[in-house]
Every structure is written in C-alpha cells, then in structure tokens.
Amino acid sequence: MKTIALRIDVDTFRGTGRGVPALCRILEKYGVRGTFYFSVGPDNMGRHLWRLLRPAFLWKMLRTNAAGLYGPEIVLMGTAWPGPKIGRRHAGVIRAAMEAGHEVGFHAWDHHRAQAKLTTMSAEAMRSELRTGLAELERITGVAPRTSAAPGWRSNAQLLEVKSEFPFDYNSDCRGEFPFYPVVNGRRLEQLQIPVTLPTYDEALGRDGVTDENYNEFQISLLKPEQLNVITIHAEAEGGRCAGMFEEYLRRVLELGYRVVPLGVVAAEVKESAPEGRMELKAFPGREGVLAVQI
16 A cells, blocks of 8 residues: 655744644645654754754755744744743643644654754663653643654664663654664564654755755655655644645645555554664764664
C-alpha cells in the first residue's frame, strides 16, 4: 500500500499557538491524521543565534529566509529573557490536536537545550529532561505519551538506552530508510525506530535548484510507492508561511493514491516484522553539524 507517515514537529511557542491550529484545519479538510511531536517547556530557540558563527548554519538561515519563515519573535525568543512555557500557555491547543484524532508524542522539554546538548548530557541529566517534559505533556493530555522524537535527530546510544527505561512504544530519532529495532552495545532495544526518509523544507530549499515554486514537485519525485515514506513538516513552516504549499502537497499525494497516516499506524503494522539495525551520528545534507542516521 502506498503510504506516507506524517510527522509534525512543534518546536516553538508561535508554532504551537498559530501553526498547530492551522495544520489541524488543513488536515481535517482532507480527513488526514498525523503525529504531532510537542515541545512543552520554555521556548529558548533564539539562543541558536550563536550558531550564526558557523558558516553552514548561517547559510541555512540565509537560504531559507529564517526570519521571514519563522517570524522575528522565534529568532529572538529566550535570548534576553527566559522564554515562555509553551505547555502552560498553549495546553488547550495541544489537547485540541489530540481530541481531533491526531497522535500526540513528546519532542522536548526545552527544544533548544535538547538539540544543542542532549547527546553530551550524562544519563541522569537525560532522564531528568525526559521526566520533566513527559510529566508536563501528561498533565496536559491526561495520558502518558507512547512515542518520542529527538529534536534535530540528535540522538546517540546512551539516549536510546535511557529512552528504553520509559514506556515508549516507538520513537523517531533518526533519518533512514525503514523501521527497525536498534541494537545498542550488542543489545536489541524493544522500542521500534521509525526513521524519517524524506528531506524537510529547510533542508531542501535553496539547494540543487529547489525553490518554493518547485518544492512540492521535488518532494513528490522522491516518494517510493513500494516502500514506507516518512515526512516531517514543522508547525512553524507548513503551519505558517508554507501552509498553502503543504495543502497543495497533501491534495496531490492523496490524488496519487497515497494514504497519509500517523506514525503509530505504521508502528502497529511493522512491529512484528521490523529487522534489527543501527544508528550513528553523521553529517547530513542540508543540516549543520551531525545527526543520527540509520546504517
């Protein structure tokens, strides 16, 4: 069956408050459900500004027009003062997404800190970060999250082992080709990994001739009818400036006969047959630094 698993990352205060309701309206229009991964703690994303000193990150910010794409408050959030607590201010938005039938997963407590530092934290610091964020998301939704996704696909062996102590059914912590059970230090972990198989908007835009005008054509050309396709969209982009573009993409792939489903649907379908596999941190096209990649 031609399948696209839809992962929706929600990284920021603005993305939650504005982007999530916009995406829910689009998805409802087409009868589609997805998996929302929420960041629920302080929005300190503006602290990524120091990364402008890195040429690869500066180029990404320029080619995607980050200030125009994400809004000036996102670029500056949490720089001169502590960022607002997303879950406290937008609990209703998160609950509404769940009540609309979407799967709700855990992304981060502090997205900036997780993306920048999680892979260098001690195991106990990782546990603390997860416990704090999971408790907040459960407070909001009334149920314990059964899935998580590492911000920026920054994951390592220690994080996978720490996550195995929590009651996740599956995670989406890496880029790759097919679902698998990770083997870490010679031991198979029983939390399925569902890698993202397709590039994100900010990875593709401005590279190899990809523009807003041909982005959907580019994405559709990468779909593999005979394999699982996993796409990540962002509430800040596809729920904002790129909403029209995303709606057109959704309409076209449905017309092509693809079913668009939450990652949990795929996890239930492949949990008995998925093979073992491994991950490692590697450079990745369109991204600054390294991220977890299926090998």
